[in-house]
Amino acid sequence: MSNSSRDTAEGAGWGAVERGAYRRLMPHRTRKISWLDPRMLWAARNGLLASWFGDPTGRTRARWVAQRAAAGAPADKVIRRDDPERFSFLVLGDTGEGDEPQYAVVPGLLKEGRDTRFAIVASDVIYPVGSADDYGDKFFRPYRDYRAPIYAIPGNHDWYEDLGAFMRVFCGDAPPLPPEPAPRPLTRAWLRSLLWHRPRPDAGQHLDQARALRSDPAQQAVQPGPYWAIDAGPVRIVGIDTGLLGTVDAEQGAWLREVSKGPRPKILVTGSPLYVDGRYRPYPVEGGGTVDDIVRDPDHRYVAAIGGDIHNYQRYPVRLADGRTIQYVVAGGGGAFTHATHTIPRVDVAGVTERDFRCYPLRGDSLAFYSRLYGRRLRLRRFFTLTDAEATAVIAERLAVPPTRAPGAPVRVTRRMRLVAGLLGTGRRPDRARRFRLPVRRIYTQVFSPGSATYSPPFFKCFLRLDVGPEAVRLRCHAATGNRAQEVDPPVEDEVTIPLV
Structure with missing residues (x-):
């Protein structure tokens, strides 16, 4: 089975990799959805009217x-x-x-x-x-x-x-x-x-x-x-x-x-x-x-x-x-x-802690993905863009958790990296969330996130396969990055066996 994002950056879809063959399945013309288009928001007005x-x-x-x-x-x-x-x-x-x-x-x-x-x-x-x-x-x-x-x-x-x-x-x-x-x-x-x-x-x-x-x-x-x-x-x-x-x-x-x-x-x-x-x-x-x-x-x-x-x-x-x-x-x-995961604060809910919690994309990959997106949208690539290693390091510092992916060369967390992470709504430990939450966090995650469709890998998509037996269900989350390696052998990003008896 191929490496997942928890193993390597390449397993997450970063780096110079071959794009998958999925585009052969697509129609010749596709209409791209932009949730920043006022016409799209007007067509989708019923939820607001209902509220x-x-x-x-x-x-x-x-x-x-x-x-x-x-x-x-x-x-x-x-x-x-x-x-x-x-x-x-x-x-x-x-x-x-x-x-x-x-x-x-x-x-x-x-x-x-x-x-x-x-x-x-x-x-x-x-x-x-x-x-x-x-x-x-x-x-x-x-x-x-x-x-x-x-x-x-x-x-x-x-x-x-x-x-x-x-x-x-x-x-x-x-x-x-x-x-x-x-x-x-x-x-x-x-x-x-x-x-x-x-x-x-x-x-x-x-x-x-x-x-x-x-x-x-x-x-x-x-x-x-x-x-x-x-x-x-x-x-x-x-x-x-x-x-x-x-x-x-x-x-x-x-x-x-x-x-x-x-x-x-x-x-x-x-x-x-x-x-x-x-x-x-x-x-x-x-x-x-x-x-x-x-x-x-x-x-x-x-x-x-x-x-x-x-x-x-x-x-x-x-x-x-x-x-x-x-x-x-x-x-x-x-x-x-993709909805961001780097905005999720350190988890402590219903007895579930960071040790038990799983997500995909990993928070560091989510922050790296969004830093590139905002750098492109705001024409500030040099300021906003974080590598996956930099994003992983600043997430580990802000949430006080060890890096999810095995670290490579040590990364020094700089003032710029901290500022970018804060601007992009990166979560913090619950005891510090109110003190350090920036006023733009809600705007960025709810307005810019729906406009975050991107058309070059990695996409950080996924699907579940559930294998059912009389004694247990095995649930696996498979990744889809848009790269050829993950098409040929979809990596397992999370797996759990659920007892039935």
Whole structure:
């Protein structure tokens, strides 16, 4: 197996290396997404409108679920498969930008996934607004050679056009919902409806042509709705839809509690991770309680919770008071722009410390990646750019942790390196975070990060392979850098064995 980023800088994708062959898979023309483009932000306005004028996601979701039930979907929303006791499946999140970073994941995914039984996309299948017109180049084309079914959980971007395209693709070509009655004038709902982004009437004209790219019978699957459960071998995989703002409606919450019962070990897949960036986000269920209350209930036997939305990999092994350990995983590195990991402060949450925490890209690689990006954007390359060794050294100093990658020649941390690390929002130890947090940190990570798509390796993308057996699940995070070496032999950036008994 090839070196990972934890072994060498070359394993991370740095240095003079051969670019991968993934570009042969891409269409001749690709439309690059820029989240600094005002037109793109205007098209994706529904999330902001929902936070201002009320979130209609729960009501719309209930209408989709009722439509699927009337069409004959199983009442319990459980997909019952005939997988053996030992099988494998893939998880990748936040995939669909349709550009080089997404396609760079595909060669390694096909290699490591050639014997898997199915794959799951955990959040944001299509950017920027989940349009049916984008499914051809952002879903069907990149995964046309994956020979097994693909299931999906919608992310907030899939909801920006009220989930219509997602339902057409994954839920049996579900017809559009009939229009709702107009809200009363001068109410919050009325204001929201005036500004709400909706799909064009002619959207998806070429969807049937796109479907032909994944038309093999072995690739087909029909979901009972935007949330579902899969009984596969010895485990039950439960997928929940957290909509635009990360909330679970009362109807879905009641279903989640019911489908979580029973002795079968369970894995949650969610559009919003429960632990991320050193913080705990249990996510509320309408009517009371949280998603994590259900996950932690010992009678439900959850062993892992995997979420998308954040575009990197993180893992938090949380040990509960009763002695069980639940693996909380962020798996959003499937293709969209990279969210920084160097902004994550020294981890100390729910008993998980730096010794237990894992992330990809490594914080030093993330800082080196962003230093080059900002140097290029601000035309200050000589000031901002840090080598991977310099970035690793300044991260180790600021967080008071040993270097994650075996160090080479000693690196002296200079005032410039410290200043660049501070400007780019590098995390610190929790006891110093408030004192030294710069006011630009939030701006840089939330505004510039979404504009951080880059089209030359390393991309720091990833996907998960889970090998299931009667006694345990082995979870591995494979890297995709865009370089040939990692295409031929996708390195394992993290691995954990999760007991089932």
